[in-house]
Amino acid sequence: MSPAQLFPFPEHCGAEPAPEFRTLARLGRLVPVTLRSGVSALLVHRHEDVCQVLTDPAFARSPAARFGLSARSAESLALNSVDPPDHTRRRRLVSHAFTGQQAARLRPEVTRLAEELLSGMLERGGPADLLADFAVPLTVGVISRIFGLAESAVRRLLPLVERMMSTTAFSRAEVESAHRAMFEEFENFLAGPHEDPDGLFGRLARACADEQLTPNEAVHLAYGLLIAAHETTANQLGLCFLLLQRDRSLLEQLRTRPELLPTAVAELLRFTSLNATGGVPHVVQRPVRLGGSLLEPGIVVLPVTDGANRDPDVFPEPDSLRLDRPANPHMSFGHGRHRCLGAPLAQMELEVALGALLRLLPGLKPALPEEELEWRTGMYIRGVRRLPVSW
Numbered sequence: 001m002s003p004a005q006l007f008p009f010p011e012h013c014g015a016e017p018a019p020e021f022r023t024l025a026r027l028g029r030l031v032p033v034t035l036r037s038g039v040s041a042l043l044v045h046r047h048e049d050v051c052q053v054l055t056d057p058a059f060a061r062s063p064a065a066r067f068g069l070s071a072r073s074a075e076s077l078a079l080n081s082v083d084p085p086d087h088t089r090r091r092r093l094v095s096h097a098f099t100g101q102q103a104a105r106l107r108p109e110v111t112r113l114a115e116e117l118l119s120g121m122l123e124r125g126g127p128a129d130l131l132a133d134f135a136v137p138l139t140v141g142v143i144s145r146i147f148g149l150a151e152s153a154v155r156r157l158l159p160l161v162e163r164m165m166s167t168t169a170f171s172r173a174e175v176e177s178a179h180r181a182m183f184e185e186f187e188n189f190l191a192g193p194h195e196d197p198d199g200l201f202g203r204l205a206r207a208c209a210d211e212q213l214t215p216n217e218a219v220h221l222a223y224g225l226l227i228a229a230h231e232t233t234a235n236q237l238g239l240c241f242l243l244l245q246r247d248r249s250l251l252e253q254l255r256t257r258p259e260l261l262p263t264a265v266a267e268l269l270r271f272t273s274l275n276a277t278g279g280v281p282h283v284v285q286r287p288v289r290l291g292g293s294l295l296e297p298g299i300v301v302l303p304v305t306d307g308a309n310r311d312p313d314v315f316p317e318p319d320s321l322r323l324d325r326p327a328n329p330h331m332s333f334g335h336g337r338h339r340c341l342g343a344p345l346a347q348m349e350l351e352v353a354l355g356a357l358l359r360l361l362p363g364l365k366p367a368l369p370e371e372e373l374e375w376r377t378g379m380y381i382r383g384v385r386r387l388p389v390s391w
Contacts, residue, residue, distance in 0.1 A: 007033035007043060007302065008277050013375045015239040017273040017306035021045070024307055029291030033302070036167075041281060041300040045307025047314040047331070049291045053303040055336035057084075058288035064281035064300060080224070080280060080338065087337065090221055093207050095341060097146055097200050103344040106145065110349060113141045114356040122360070126390040127367045130241060135234040135387075138353060142345070143229050147222075148199040149189065154226070157185060161227050167277060169378030186219045200225075225341070232274060233346050235376075235383030237353050239272040240265070242373075242384075243321060244354075245366055250323055255358045261351045264323040268350075270309045270330035271321050276382045278304045280338075305331040363391040 009018040024031055024045045031043040044050055053059045062083045082090070096102070117137055121128045128134075136158075137151075144151045163170045163178035170178075194202040204222060207213040213221070244250050254264055284299045295301070308331045310318040315325075333340035340346070357364055366373075367388035374385040 005033050007035060007041070011276065011375075011377050013371070013373070015243050015272045017310065021304075021306050021310065025312075030293055030301070035281070035300075035302070039281075039300055041302045042295075043278075043307070044291070044301050044303040045311075046291060047308040047311035047329075050303040050305065050308040050331060051335055052290060053282055053301055054334065054338060056288065058284060058286050059282035059301060060285050061280055061282055061338075063283040063285075080228075084337065089212065090217060091337075091341060093203065093212060094200065094221060094225065096203070098341045098343075098345055100344040103348040106142065106345070107348055107352060109145065110138070110142055110352045111356065114138055114352050115360065118356055118360045127388050128390075130364075130387040130389045131234065131238055131384070132386070134357075135237040135353070136230075138237075139230050139234045139349065142233075142349060143226060146200060146229070146345075147189075147226065148194065148196050148201060154230075157182065157226070158230070160185075161230060164227060165231055165380045167378050167380055169376075182223050183219055186223045187215075190215070190218055190222065228340070229342050229345070231381045232342075233349050235381050236269070236272065236274055236346070237350060238383050238387050239274065240268040240350060240354060241357070241387065242366070242370060243268060243271065246370075247321075250321065251358065253323060254354070255362065258355060258358070260323055261355055262347070263325060263328065265347055265350045265354065266328045266330060267321060267323050267325045269332040269347075270315070270325075270328060272332075273306050274332065274382055275305070275380065277380055278302055278306070305334070361391050364389055365391065 005020075009020040012018050024043065029044075029046050029049055031045065033041055033043050035041050044053055060083050061081055065081050114134075117134050121133055140151055140154045140158075143149075144154050147154070160178040160182045163174050164182060166175050189201055190205055190208070192201070192205060194205065196202055197206075200222065204213065204218040208215050208218050244254070254260055279302055281300050281302050284295045284297050284301065286297055288295050290301070309315070312318050314329065333343040333346070367390045373387070376383050376385060
């Protein structure tokens, strides 16, 4: 790899990180790369260093929005692309909907929904598409409950989400058009009426009335949460299923020891590569030491969780999938103040979904070899287009 090496690395087919990540340890703790925008950056891949970038205020996200993100994409990720105090203020207003307690309260309902979807698959008979027939309707159902929206309304938005999450799959005009359409939809949702005044939209509307948020912030915040909740969990479930199918002994381990599901999900999250663009660039704000080097203001650094999650100093045998890994400080949900707001919800959904698959469809298997699956390309989130299964 040379300083001119482009990042993100070339897209590849498979649940694991790109093969180029295996070379990073030999190239130093900070690896020079060139971003797609032409900007020079340092790739940060050690677990300790990634943690520092994500917690030290010497590194800021807001000035980096122009590096690899369009202005509208940055707006749609209204929590992911800003720094305190704006980040703190916005996150505080919506965090109530995504706590561990809220995820626990939703678990019985999510379990019922998962079982209903799988029962429907059994009644219709195979083959089926695990994404279209299970993962997507499951995440849509959960999102609908959190947002207080009809499932039909959420489904209507999914083609817009597809375009908004494009890196190169759709034209810039198509992406911007989708952002405008989504903004209008959420303006209407925010305007009400709201059946539950303490629901997400009710609270956001009150925050606007109390001038804690501008209407523009509230809309971008709400639909950024919807995009994150749907795209990541549905595609992650597909990746988890593919990994488990490679070694049937892992499935049998989970089937006989369902108590392992929480640690298994954590390990599957560590092992897979979901973010096709690597992460959010940060800009150095003041002189700071990182990875043994002194960085001056203005330098761009890009912390990549795909590297941190395979750091052998933190994860013994990092390339082995160990569903009972006892300590797993994986960074698939991020770290520090920008740790994924929906992490408890996503963890719970994946546990419930995999548990239901193991109970109700023990013979479930891919209907196509993994090498014949069509992978999503030109998108922020990795996954397969379809996941045909039989039983």
